[in-house]
Amino acid sequence: MRSTAGRSGVAEEAGPPIAADSEVVALDGVSISYAHRGKPDVEAVRDFSLRVNRGEVMSLVGPSGCGKTSLLRAIAGLRTLTSGRIEIRTAAGQAPFAVVFQQPSLLPWRTAIQNAAYGIECMTKDRKLTRSRAAGALAMVGLAGYENYYPNQLSGGMQQRVNLARALAVQPAVLLLDEPFSSLDAQLRERMQTEFLGVIEETNATALFVTHQVDEAVYLSDRVAVMSSEPGMLRSVLTVDLPKRRDARDRRGGDFMELCDAVAATLARPAGSEDLA
Amino acid sequence: MKRMFSAPAFASTEAAEAGSAAAPALSPHVALTREPPRPRRRWVQWLSANPQERVLLWCAAIVFIGVVWQVVAVAFVRSPLFFPSFTDTVAHAWQLYVSGHSIYGDFAQSMYEAGVGFGLSLTGIPLGLLIGLSRRLMIAIEPVNSAMYALPHIALVPLAIIWFGLGVTSKAFIVFISAFFLILINVSAAVATIGRELQDVAATYSASRWRTFITIILPGSVPFIFVALQLAIGRALVGVVAAELFASNKGLGYLLGVFGNNFETADLFVAIATFAAVGAILSVLFGLIGRRFEKWRIAA
Numbered sequence: 117m118r119s120t121a122g123r124s125g126v127a128e129e130a131g132p133p134i135a136a137d138s139e140v141v142a143l144d145g146v147s148i149s150y151a152h153r154g155k156p157d158v159e160a161v162r163d164f165s166l167r168v169n170r171g172e173v174m175s176l177v178g179p180s181g182c183g184k185t186s187l188l189r190a191i192a193g194l195r196t197l198t199s200g201r202i203e204i205r206t207a208a209g210q211a212p213f214a215v216v217f218q219q220p221s222l223l224p225w226r227t228a229i230q231n232a233a234y235g236i237e238c239m240t241k242d243r244k245l246t247r248s249r250a251a252g253a254l255a256m257v258g259l260a261g262y263e264n265y266y267p268n269q270l271s272g273g274m275q276q277r278v279n280l281a282r283a284l285a286v287q288p289a290v291l292l293l294d295e296p297f298s299s300l301d302a303q304l305r306e307r308m309q310t311e312f313l314g315v316i317e318e319t320n321a322t323a324l325f326v327t328h329q330v331d332e333a334v335y336l337s338d339r340v341a342v343m344s345s346e347p348g349m350l351r352s353v354l355t356v357d358l359p360k361r362r363d364a365r366d367r368r369g370g371d372f373m374e375l376c377d378a379v380a381a382t383l384a385r386p387a388g389s390e391d392l393a
Numbered sequence: 394m395k396r397m398f399s400a401p402a403f404a405s406t407e408a409a410e411a412g413s414a415a416a417p418a419l420s421p422h423v424a425l426t427r428e429p430p431r432p433r434r435r436w437v438q439w440l441s442a443n444p445q446e447r448v449l450l451w452c453a454a455i456v457f458i459g460v461v462w463q464v465v466a467v468a469f470v471r472s473p474l475f476f477p478s479f480t481d482t483v484a485h486a487w488q489l490y491v492s493g494h495s496i497y498g499d500f501a502q503s504m505y506e507a508g509v510g511f512g513l514s515l516t517g518i519p520l521g522l523l524i525g526l527s528r529r530l531m532i533a534i535e536p537v538n539s540a541m542y543a544l545p546h547i548a549l550v551p552l553a554i555i556w557f558g559l560g561v562t563s564k565a566f567i568v569f570i571s572a573f574f575l576i577l578i579n580v581s582a583a584v585a586t587i588g589r590e591l592q593d594v595a596a597t598y599s600a601s602r603w604r605t606f607i608t609i610i611l612p613g614s615v616p617f618i619f620v621a622l623q624l625a626i627g628r629a630l631v632g633v634v635a636a637e638l639f640a641s642n643k644g645l646g647y648l649l650g651v652f653g654n655n656f657e658t659a660d661l662f663v664a665i666a667t668f669a670a671v672g673a674i675l676s677v678l679f680g681l682i683g684r685r686f687e688k689w690r691i692a693a
Binding site: 193234 | 597599609612
């Protein structure tokens with residue numbers, strides 16, 4: 117089954133699908149601009165095309181203000197497109213996407229498990245299923261035993277885990293992550309990154325991960341999409357040639373450093389050097 | 394080289410220059426110590442262990458005020474006509490409420506008027522929620538709302554009497570107007586300020602408008618609704634007193650006028666204290682109900 121998330125205003129009748137069978141997310145010529153009253157529109161993203169394959173973690177890196185968050189929000193339906201098309205393929209009854217927000221964004225009057233259940237509640241009336249999926253997702257992020265704690269009783273890292281669990285619990289076609297670890301301290305961030313890799317391996321999830329940190333992008337992804345800014349365009353897609361299973365030691369290795377250098381060099385290239393082969 | 398004005402921070406540098414390797418000695422003077430706090434006094438311990446701590450503190454404050462009141466009245470003012478003592482006032486209250494039964498009808502009348510008006514003003518909660526949901530409605534209602542909120546409601550008393558006569562209705566109307574717009578303005582503002590982030594969460598899970606309202610907007614507004622109700626109680630009582638003082642033949646407000654005109658100062662104190670007590674009790678009650686809805690905030 118195929119669900120098109122065509123949000124370009126007119127194109128709900130869609131056309132022939134642009135995504136091939138193995139592709140979960142297809143962005144085709146997406147542009148996004150912001151209107152400011154009395155000033156010319158600001159083009160945040162221009163003519164952006166990208167494919168994310170099933171079971172793949174794709175990172176989107178770029179300098180701040182390059183429109184990567186705008187793209188993610190457009191996929192999530194929180195922004196409108198100016199032109200282009202976005203498609204997400206799902207299995208029958210599957211949620212097309214779930215967002216892990218930069219801030220925990222938990223409902224303060226709900227306990228951890230009630231927060232984790234929020235997304236499933238919107239999909240099904242089955243209380244038992246809701247509870248078991250929420251509890252499972254909490255356990256997966258290492259919060260078993262904290263089900264009945266309110267967000268203000270949890271640390272920042274734990275709140276962010278609940279945020280992740282809420283998205284995992286709906287088992288979406290693609291996880292959309294918007295710099296989810298950026299507000300954590302360095303040590304906690306590294307730990308959460310490694311845990312995230314574990315979760316991805318366990319669930320075989322497809323993910324689109326927005327970040328501005330090169331090492332995070334390389335560590336977590338199968339492929340890294342590098343963006344230029346003003347307007348945000350796709351500059352290059354680099355494949356991370358490391359074993360799928362990684363741990364913290366791998367990020368001190370020479371291969372890892374070389375990959376980071378390659379991404380950083382692509383980021384640093386002068387404007388107008390997009391290779392859109 | 395010898396410096397005339399060397400700051401202490403430079404002392405070690407100077408020592409090093411002079412070729413001495415000795416570290417600067419700690420001053421024998423202790424500037425700061427941190428230790429566990431001393432055990433608290435026994436009565437403080439007893440109080441904080443007591444589940445009724447709050448009530449006990451309230452009682453203590455009331456007793457304290459009563460004592461000061463008594464001392465001021467008996468020792469300094471010495472004129473029951475001008476400033477009756479605490480015990481005088483209590484005696485009059487006993488007579489009015491217990492032995493005489495003369496004030497009950499008036500008390501009930503005032504509470505009935507306030508209750509009807511306040512009850513009707515609760516429609517401001519759903520209306521406020523509705524208005525807060527729509528940015529345009531919010532803007533449209535703004536001038537009217539601000540005007541009605543700022544208007545001294547006592548100014549409407551003569552009009553209320555022309556419209557509704559001298560009975561219960563005119564008083565209930567004044568109470569309603571006093572409380573309704575305060576509730577409306579607070580509740581609609583609460584809805585409008587609920588964080589965009591949480592609504593984004595609902596949107597990304599394709600929550601319906603109704604679900605978004607029930608799971609995010611309503612629980613987010615609850616604390617503000619209870620604050621508005623607490624404020625509205627005060628305003629409702631002002632409304633009752635003003636309307637009854639102006640024109641009525643029954644009610645606590647009416648009695649205020651009668652007692653005042655007859656220089657029955659102790660009785661006047663009883664009537665005033667009654668209003669104060671009703672306001673305090675209702676306010677605490679709403680506060681307690683509000684706290685029940687806010688387990689999550691207190692949980693920390």
